[in-house]
Amino acid sequence: MDFSITKKTTSLDYAILGLIHQEPQSGYGIRKAFETTALGNYSGSPGAIYPALKRLQKLGLIIKSTYGANNKSKFVPTEAGRSALRKWLLQPLEINDVAKNLDELLLRFAFMDNLLNKEEKLSFLLSLQELLKAYITELKEYHKNTEGHLPVHGRLAFEYGIASYQTTLRWSIKALQTIKKS
Amino acid sequence: MDFSITKKTTSLDYAILGLIHQEPQSGYGIRKAFETTALGNYSGSPGAIYPALKRLQKLGLIIKSTYGANNKSKFVPTEAGRSALRKWLLQPLEINDVAKNLDELLLRFAFMDNLLNKEEKLSFLLSLQELLKAYITELKEYHKNTEGHLPVHGRLAFEYGIASYQTTLRWSIKALQTIKKS
DNA sequence: GTCGACATGTAAATTGTTACATGATTTA
């Protein structure tokens, strides 16, 4: 029997949690952040954000608090919220995340700054690199096998996929070096 | 007053339509296609696919038909289905698609093969290039302006975004050349 | 003769979209 809180938390919830951990925001501020900054393809529609904020409050992961000089109230993560965020950031990477959920991995990376230590960050990047290499190999294998009998557009789209992951790999190598000497 | 069929068709619906246009598939075949081939981040869960197939049948965009030597029934697009697919492929590109919906654009590209003529294909790629250039410029502008006061991880994630779009741009130039001499 | 893949679905709960509604505050 598991008595811990296991209510599901979607990746939008984590995106909000990560955002307000970096800087407390009002509901409206969160909406604007998702609409304007490219990070994460989450929609800032009120019908998505406000229910999410309710969810997170009910789970005890965030609270509304008057913050800063102007006494406007903004959302901040609770201790439980920070801990949930950290747990999310530390989740082991799987090949499936790389293949289907790369955006979320990048979001996790973006939010690591002041929550993980250097070792944990490097470990994330190393793990990412391993998985990327494996996945790229797999894709190339598939590409070789279907070479001839794939329509032109299908082949080009596939090659786009490979080029994409190679870019991600190159980036992760650069990022690793940057983090290493920080 | 608009009497045309305006029931919304999601991009999963188009993905299915495009897939069976290339090659008729059973419901199960479609599920496996989405699960295994990387094209499009759509889930092949039965709770998504079978309802979608019902939707498409109700809209008259696909039909079940016994096809090929083995008399197993597979889904094929109707004339209306092919026409809806073509319309989707020809939709003008917008900057927002590039920023938030690139996957869908790539999916559209992948399905163009035998539905659009050369000119239409080239026009798609040219339009994509223009938008990519504009968006990359915008991102770089933003990057310059926030240079200093962005946490390391945030900055790196942002640079990943830029590198990503540059890869897309390079790919689209190559694709254009390939299509041109085909 | 059992295990895994083929094959098709349903139900509940969750989540997100679109559109509406309201009012305060700032700025031109």
Place this chain on the structure above:
DNA sequence: TAAATCATGTAACAATTTACATGTCGAC
């Protein structure tokens, strides 16, 4: 002072996830 932006929400609807349910068929 009118328009735009800030600010918070709700309601109806559409879509997806997760889990369950059932049965066939071929391979080992």
